[in-house]
Amino acid sequence: MHKLLASAHKEFLLLIKDFGGLVVLFVMPLVLIITITIIQDSTFKTVNDVKIPVLVVDNDLGSVSQHIQEGLANSNAFQVVVNGSEKNAKDLVFSGAYQLAIIIPENLSSDLEKKVNQNVEGIIAKFSLEDDTETKTVEIPKKEVRLYFDPATQQSFKSSVKNGIDKMISKIETQSIYKAFQDQITDDPTEAIFETDNFIHFKEIMPIKDEKEIIPNSVQHNVPAWTLFAIFFIIVPLSINIVKEKSQGTFVRLRTNPVSYATVLGGKTLVYLCVCMIQFILMLLVGVYFFPQMGLPTLDISGRIPLLFVVAFFAGLAAIGLGLLLGTIAKTQEQSAPFGATFVVILAALGGVWVPVFIMPKFMQTLSNISPMNWGLNAFYDVFLRHSGLVEILPEISLLFLFFIITTLIAIVYNEKKNAI
Structure with a gap:
């Protein structure tokens, strides 16, 4: 446990020293979600608002x-x-x-x-x-x-x-x-x-809560979608961090200590999981307090906070697993950064963040089932829009956790085989 905490402390120090990385992790997602929500809000308004x-x-x-x-x-x-x-x-x-x-x-x-x-x-x-x-x-x-x-x-x-x-x-x-x-x-x-x-x-029958119809709005759709995009975007700084350690010789020094690669990855997982949860909290705060000041609908999270944090937790694990794998396989930052950013955009497109899955061609709808962003987005929609419980979102969060386990194991096995040669 002491080695794991020491590894996490090292990752924390590296993270806070990179001001540009902090801006990318925390500020850019907020700017993105605000911009996209303002643009898309008109599509969710009634026809009386726009002629x-x-x-x-x-x-x-x-x-x-x-x-x-x-x-x-x-x-x-x-x-x-x-x-x-x-x-x-x-x-x-x-x-x-x-x-x-x-x-x-x-x-x-x-x-x-x-x-x-x-x-x-x-x-x-x-x-x-x-x-x-x-x-x-x-x-x-x-x-x-x-x-x-x-x-x-x-x-x-x-x-x-x-x-x-x-x-x-x-x-x-x-x-x-x-x-x-x-x-x-x-x-x-x-x-x-x-x-x-x-x-x-x-006549359209809407879900009813407290004798009022629940009408979906732009905030309920955009907050979970772009929160997932921000969470998965951490694979870029995470993979770059791992590649940088290998290129600067830090990883060689770590190997001389009695610390397994799994422990090193565990420290990174703890720190970046905290980053994901902070990103999620910031997104919720923007939806609850900032959007109403701009004339946008308020994000309703009443009675949903525990389940939302569960979904964000497992989505963060899936993103971290992908980042650990990419950082382990990539040999240079020029490989990890462009590939990571492009791959996140592809996963977002497949997962329904850019375009709803139901309007995609049949082949793309089938392909979207392999995107972890699609699993996370469905889980968020289950909580936000369908008022589902833990049992209903269990399949999605199980897939996210399984994705984390598989990608992390592949990273560990690949590293062991590479160092054994």
Whole structure:
């Protein structure tokens, strides 16, 4: 135990003497989480908070175009800006001034009314008991609502806008059909024969705590994700520290003492595990106290602190095991530093820190299961968002601990074989 504590004390002295390393370990993660959370907060807000200006060129000037503009305005997601020229609207969108322009064709309302009346009259004529002459069908050309998108617009935004407008126009067509049937069946325009309101609707059921709905926000997603990124980023200074000891001859002197390599790694593990826990505490403090001062949601950790520390503890062990392995295998700092930083980014991408796993291709979703960041992130989400207990997060923290054991054992075995030759 004395040798382990002495090794840990040595690591502590080396760490506090490296001011640049301390900045990378503690300051940079805080700057990262604050920046990313501010940027992503708008994606978690309600549509009432952000309105996207949309150009509308109304060549119809009828009831349908009026319904379309009212539907866009009432959605609270768009700010309707009426423009009189399709060419002008197209130029503005393609230059990036606006993200979307909607071009409503001429005679849309009148042609829709003619088409619906013609179809309704044909149906009624077929069911009529009287021998009527065949109704004359007039070919009415189909109408096309054109959409112009900024070339830089994401595909997900395009799809959501297309679906929304398609749903809106379908509702207008349905109501027109109901109205045409009603006009044919009864002479009383005030008599309602058909209900035009949607019979089927959707309702999202949110988790409830203390009779209030629990709505996920940007802080609950970003704090665990970027805390894991910061924790795993310690593999860079940790591996550099091990390589530096080998290149400066410190490790040779350590080998002349009756100290096993496992004890040396144990001292590093103790110190850097404390670093991971300090990083985690700082992230929680930022989420609880600093974010509300910036107008961001408060991180709710009530009743979750013990489980959160358990997840952070095992995530820290996994990161340390990876750092010990990298530092043992690497021969120079030029090998350990770039590889460590790049590898952390790859693990973060695979683990769902950058992009949610569920939108990845199937192959990448399968591959993400081998990322320790994915295990840690799922465990954090279980605690933060799913209100799980220790039993539910046991598989993830077991994988993290197993990852630490395997990587550390590989580092010890590799070092013994290398020194035995």
